[in-house]
Amino acid sequence: MPSRPAGRTRPRYGSPASAPGGPPAAAPPLPLRPRQLEILTLLALEREGFTPGRLREALYGERTVTASTFKAEISHLRRALDGGVATRRYALTAPVSCDAREVLRALERGDAETALGLYGGPLLPGSQAPGIEEWRTHLEVAVREAVLASRRPEHALRYGERAPYDAEVHEHALRLLDPGDTRRALAAGRLTTALRY
Secondary structure, three states, rough: OEEOOOEEEOOOOOOEEOOOOOOOOOOOOOOHHHHHHHHHHHHHOOOOEEEEHHHHHHHHHHOOHHHHHHHHHHHHHHHHHOEEEEEOOOEEOOOOOHHHHHHHHHOOOHHHHHHHHHHOOOOOOOOOHHHHHHHHHHHHHHHHHHHHHHHHHHHHHHHHHOOOOOOHHHHHHHHHHHOOOOHHHHHHHHHHHHHOO
C-alpha cells in the first residue's frame, strides 16, 4: 500500500478519503465533494494519468460542462492533496492508497482471500461518472470470476452475502461444501431466494 511520510490519502468504496497526517482510521476525512472524490479515485486507479480531454470524458461523458468548472474541481483536489496532482497531464504526484486498486493487485496475484477481504461492494455506488461506472463493472466482474474459480466454499459464501440474488454463486457454494457441512443450509436458503427473482 503506497504511503508518504506525512500519511496517506485513501479513497474507499463510497467513503470519504482520509486526510494526510496519520493512519487512515485516525485521519480526518478530506473535504472533498463527490466529483472530487471521483477524480481522486480515477487518478488512483490509473497511475499514468489522464489528458485533460480524457479525464473530462471519464467524469462527464457527453454532458456539457465548462472548462472553468472542470478546472475548479481539479484545483480544489490539488489543494486538498497539498499540490499532489500534476498539471499538464493529470496524475497523482503523491502516493494514494485506494482499496479498489489493492483489490485488483490481489487478484493479479491470485489471492482471492485478500481481494474479498478488501472488496467492500460496488465502487462509489452513487457515482454516474462514465469512468467510475467502467471501473465499478470491471471490479465486480473480476471479483465474481475469482470467486467462481476458487475451490474454497467460504469465498462463495462470503461473496454471496453481498450478492443475494446471484444464483450461480450460491450453486457454486453448494457444490464445494461437504454433504455434512451445516453451512449448506445457508447456501441453500440463499439459492432458493435467488431463484424466486
